[in-house]
Structures are given as structure tokens and as C-alpha cells.
Amino acid sequence: xxxxxxxxxxxxxxxxxxxxxxxxxxxxxxxxxxxxxxxxxxxxxxxxxxxxxxxxxxxxxxxxxxxxxxxxxxxxxxxxxxxxxxxxxxxxxxxxxxxxxxxxxxxxxxxxxxxxxxxxxxxxxxxxxxxxxxxxxxxxxxxxxxxxxxxxxxx
Numbered sequence: 554x555x556x557x558x559x560x561x562x563x564x565x566x567x568x569x570x571x572x573x574x575x576x577x578x579x580x581x582x583x584x585x586x587x588x589x590x591x592x593x594x595x596x597x598x599x600x601x602x603x604x605x606x607x608x609x610x611x612x613x614x615x616x617x618x619x620x621x622x623x624x625x626x627x628x629x630x631x632x633x634x635x636x637x638x639x640x641x642x643x644x645x646x647x648x649x650x651x652x653x654x655x656x657x658x659x660x661x662x663x664x665x666x667x668x669x670x671x672x673x674x675x676x677x678x679x680x681x682x683x684x685x686x687x688x689x690x691x692x693x694x695x696x697x698x699x700x701x702x703x704x705x706x707x708x
Contacts, residue, residue: 561620570659579659581667584651650674 577583578598587595610627618624647653650671652660657675660668 569655570662573656573659574663579656579663579665579668581651581660584656588648588651646674646678 573579576598578595583592584595586592613619613625614627616625650657652668652671654675657668657671661672662668
């Protein structure tokens with residue numbers, strides 16, 4: 554990655570975090586009230602974010618390339634059962650924690666203890682997911698059980 558790309562990523566991340574903070578989306582009460590359908594503010598913010606993303610992708614498709622990454626390639630994957638389950642778990646986590654991953658980082662960096670608690674949970678979940686995936690990829694083998702069976706047979 555070039556130096557210009559690194560600085561761009563840092564600048565966009567800082568601007569994103571700043572805008573999330575000043576918008577009030579880093580406040581637990583704002584998210585909580587929105588999820589209880591008492592305040593439509595977060596839905597307006599999400600709709601505006603989707604509109605900006607839609608317009609940005611339309612421009613990138615027209616140009617056919619990105620500034621630093623070269624040719625634009627948007628993957629099109631089929632929806633699988635794991636995507637539905639992942640979306641459901643994410644939704645439950647969003648509802649219970651009243652925050653999403655981006656906001657958790659913003660809450661933590663602005664000194665919010667609640668954000669730190671949720672961030673630890675997110676990192677723990679990512680670790681657990683990686684561990685489960687590695688286990689699923691490993692072929693079933695009885696070799697680790699051989700010494701245990703030998704010890705049992707000796708007794």
C-alpha cells in the first residue's frame with residue numbers, strides 16, 4: 554500500500570469517527586431511543602448513508618477504477634445460510650448492545666467505558682469465530698487420541 558493510500562485511509566477514518574461522534578450516534582441513548590422506535594433520527598442517518606454509498610458506487614462504476622486500488626471489481630456472491638445467521642447475530646448484538654462495531658470504536662476512543670465493554674465482546678466473538686473456522690477446516694484425526702487410549706489401556 555502506498556504512503557498516499559495510508560494517509561488517505563487515516564484521514565477518512567478520522568473524518569468518519571469525528572462525524573459519527575458529532576452526529577450523536579456514539580450516544581447510547583440516541584441508539585436506544587431509535588431501536589425503541591421513539592426517535593427516527595438514526596433511521597434518517599442510515600438512509601442518508603445509504604444514499605451517499607449508492608451515489609459513490611455509481612460514480613465508481615462509471616469511472617471503472619478507484620483512486621488507489623486500481624480497477625474496480627464489485628463481487629456478487631450468492632446469499633448463503635451463514636450470511637443469514639451472521640446477519641441475525643449481528644442484529645441481535647446491535648439490539649442488545651445498542652451499538653454497532655463502528656460506533657463501538659468511536660465510543661471507546663472518546664472515553665466511553667460502555668464502548669470498551671462492547672469492543673471486548675466484539676473482539677472475543679471474532680476470536681471465537683476464527684477458532685471455530687480453523688477447527689472446521691481440520692480433517693478429523695484420531696492421532697491426538699492415541700496416547701490417551703494407550704494410557705487408559707495400561708490402567
